[in-house]
Amino acid sequence: MSQDIQIELLGIEKHYGAFHALKNVNLSIPKGTFVALVGPSGCGKSTLLRSLAGLEKITGGTLKIAGEVMNDVPPRSRNIAMVFQSYALYPHMTVEQNLTYSLKMHGVPKAEAKQKAEEVAVITGLSRLLDRYPRQLSGGQRQRVAMGRAIIRNPQAFLFDEPLSNLDAALRVSMRKEIRALHDRLGATSVYVTHDQIEAMTMADHVVVMRDGVIEQQGAPLDLYDRPANRFVAGFIGSPAMNFIPAIAAEDGKSLILDFGAMKQTLAITRAIEPGRKLIAGIRPEHIGVVEPGHGSFDVPIAFVESTGSSTFIVAATQPELTIVETRRDRVKAGDMIGLSVDPGQIHLFDASTDRLV
Numbered sequence: 001m002s003q004d005i006q007i008e009l010l011g012i013e014k015h016y017g018a019f020h021a022l023k024n025v026n027l028s029i030p031k032g033t034f035v036a037l038v039g040p041s042g043c044g045k046s047t048l049l050r051s052l053a054g055l056e057k058i059t060g061g062t063l064k065i066a067g068e069v070m071n072d073v074p075p076r077s078r079n080i081a082m083v084f085q086s087y088a089l090y091p092h093m094t095v096e097q098n099l100t101y102s103l104k105m106h107g108v109p110k111a112e113a114k115q116k117a118e119e120v121a122v123i124t125g126l127s128r129l130l131d132r133y134p135r136q137l138s139g140g141q142r143q144r145v146a147m148g149r150a151i152i153r154n155p156q157a158f159l160f161d162e163p164l165s166n167l168d169a170a171l172r173v174s175m176r177k178e179i180r181a182l183h184d185r186l187g188a189t190s191v192y193v194t195h196d197q198i199e200a201m202t203m204a205d206h207v208v209v210m211r212d213g214v215i216e217q218q219g220a221p222l223d224l225y226d227r228p229a230n231r232f233v234a235g236f237i238g239s240p241a242m243n244f245i246p247a248i249a250a251e252d253g254k255s256l257i258l259d260f261g262a263m264k265q266t267l268a269i270t271r272a273i274e275p276g277r278k279l280i281a282g283i284r285p286e287h288i289g290v291v292e293p294g295h296g297s298f299d300v301p302i303a304f305v306e307s308t309g310s311s312t313f314i315v316a317a318t319q320p321e322l323t324i325v326e327t328r329r330d331r332v333k334a335g336d337m338i339g340l341s342v343d344p345g346q347i348h349l350f351d352a353s354t355d356r357l358v
Contacts, residue, residue: 006066007064008063009061010064012051024061026215031189034180036206037192038197038200038210047213052065053082082161087134092133094131143163206218216230231282231355235282238284242348247278250266255268255269256347256349260319262319267298279358284346285325290324300317300318301337303315313325
């Protein structure tokens with residue numbers, strides 16, 4: 001194993017009776033990397049995190065931290081720190097007492113623990129709050145205490161279990177920046193569980209997409225966005241989600257026949273596909289341009305329009321519906337006919353029977 005690998009998972013399995021929660025999970029996390037585990041509820045991401053922490057006992061495979069096998073090592077001996085969604089603060093303790101509790105349990109002298117608490121308070125912006133109790137803090141301040149309590153132990157890895165899901169939208173954005181800045185400042189190794197793919201894309205160096213206990217794809221955020229391995233990853237990464245249209249390769253092998261139910265449209269592609277092959281065409285909303293009717297790839301009627309100020313979301317009255325994202329404030333409305341311009345180089349093709357990228 002490379003000296004740079006801080007966490008290594010080899011063939012990890014987890015069973016709850018007959019339920020197979022983790023299936024042959026393999027993952028190597030270099031030291032100093034921020035990894036996000038992302039996927040829908042029940043995909044296994046929290047189970048994997050809890051297995052890393054030792055809160056769940058794996059039923060197969062090998063789990064290593066800093067080169068040492070941790071399969072049978074109890075949680076308190078793994079030298080990792082976990083930040084929970086619920087903050088898990090002791091309500092009867094002050095901020096300082098919450099920060100120093102783990103040090104106290106490990107026999108660190110009181111004066112040394114107090115000094116460390118003051119140092120961590122500076123890093124996390126808690127210096128003026130050390131005498132307060134959790135009930136006197138905002139949600140963001142409580143989350144800082146939870147992070148400070150993790151930092152003070154100087155662990156080999158930080159584990160975050162959906163730490164921002166209890167915060168409002170604006171505070172989530174600012175806390176994303178704070179957590180990532182702390183990670184960089186500390187040179188930490190972080191594993192972050194979230195169901196929010198925006199959090200994963202904006203915070204992580206490496207994103208792991210999970211479904212049904214399996215890693216569907218892993219890699220740099222933009223690699224997953226640009227080159228999804230299958231339809232699931234393509235639909236999960238990106239907001240708004242990718243459009244998927246049933247299609248069949250045309251007789252010339254150089255174009256697709258898109259199936260919108262009662263309407264069929266032909267679209268050029270950049271490579272040859274065997275005629276008659278059944279496919280799913282994936283097109284991201286931001287890769288569809290709006291032009292005058294008759295001047296694009298094909299024309300569609302508009303079902304409805306939503307403007308957020310910076311962007312306009314146009315939904316075409318097709319089956320399946322097509323979502324288009326425009327940065328221009330075109331004065332289009334429901335019922336209008338528009339032309340759509342699709343760059344053939346931005347079309348993702350998935351096999352209709354396997355959902356794998358073609």
